[in-house]
Amino acid sequence: MTTNNDVIYSVLDNNLSRIAGIEGAVLLSNDGIGLSSYLLDRDRAERMAAAASGVAATMKAISREVEGGQVIRQLVETDDRYLCIVACGEGSTLIVVTSRKARLGELGGEAVRTAQALGEWLGTPERGQSPASS
Structure with a gap:
């Protein structure tokens, strides 16, 4: 039986394994809960999820302040x-x-494509929101 986590891992592996120097990835809810990880041990993935949620929230706030629209990606x-x-998706973030072997264009492009592939069926609602009904 295939689980959601198996599907997520498969999408991460199929897309991110193409990036030179890939070290790992974490899919997280916007409140910092790790949903899945790729090539990272659980403790490290959970710490990264918590930290990344703060960075993502900060960038969203800055974008709103400058009327910049939706944040597409952040490169650090x-x-x-x-x-x-x-x-x-709605309410999720991929880090x-x-x-430094990775090419920034390749990293950014594959990360966005991976997020889009996951976002088509992964709609983790933000806390306090209910999923959209069909």
């Missing part, structure tokens, strides 16, 4: 890694971590 460069944070 550190000394040794790239991080790409992408909105994924992808790579080494």
Whole structure:
């Protein structure tokens, strides 16, 4: 029997394995709960989920303040890694971590494509919201 987590992992693997230097990814609800991870141990994935939810919320607030519309992705460069944070469905976020071997265009493009693939069927409502009825 295939579970939702199996499908999520399959989408992550099929899309993100193409990125040079891929180190892992976490799919999280916007309140910081890890929903699935790719190539990361559970403790690290949970810590990243909690931290990334704060970054994503901050960027949404800044975008609202400057009337910038929906945040598509955030790219963070550190000394040794790239991080790409992408909105994924309603109320979910994907964070992808790579080494500096990754090409930024490839990282950003694959992260957005992966988020879109997941977002088509994954609609994690934000806390306080109920899922849209069909």
